[in-house]
Amino acid sequence: DAMVIQNPRYQVTQFGKPVTLSCSQTLNHNVMYWYQQKSSQAPKLLFHYYDKDFNNEADTPDNFQSRRPNTSFCFLDIRSPGLGDAAMYLCATSPGRFITDTQYFGPGTRLTVL
């Protein structure tokens, strides 16, 4: 089945140690999003790619970076994780950026920072 896949589902890293989260999709969608969802809070958009164009949210910390080497894959890099970066990270895709384009979410990666 076509879907959004996130690996790993659970990631543990040490304070300050770079970590990369992975997202892949078989939907051939143009847009890929990364959200941060802290415990008991709303998902918050970090950035998105429209094809190869990177779109950063104004309040996303510089510590968070992203790469999209091809249509299918998108990576979230956290250069120096702090304790406050512990969260669920959700990847989503959509065919385009029209208001009617539904976003399809992956199951998320839960990041623990020790």
Next chain:
Amino acid sequence: AQTVTQSQPEMSVQEAETVTLSCTYDTSESDYYLFWYKQPPSRQMILVIRQEAYKQQNATENRFSVNFQKAAKSFSLKISDSQLGDAAMYFCAYRRRETSGSRLTFGEGTQLTVNP
């Protein structure tokens, strides 16, 4: 800035009964969509239902329906004949129409428990 508020962190319902989840939002825009997303435990978030602001008729998807009150900026979700599989976190979300795309703004969620 747009905000979405879900004032009920937790709700519970008996199986086969009806439950209503509340959502209010704040915006100065007139052209936007509202959404309800469902996030089951350890599974991906999926779209349940959406409503276009210009449509007065409330959206319905099988057992799920909304009560959209544009003037009051209220967007509640009614789940009829609740099933055990409806247990999940439910997020209300807002998206305004922009030519270059726009973000989904989520509320903080309502955790729904369905009791057998």
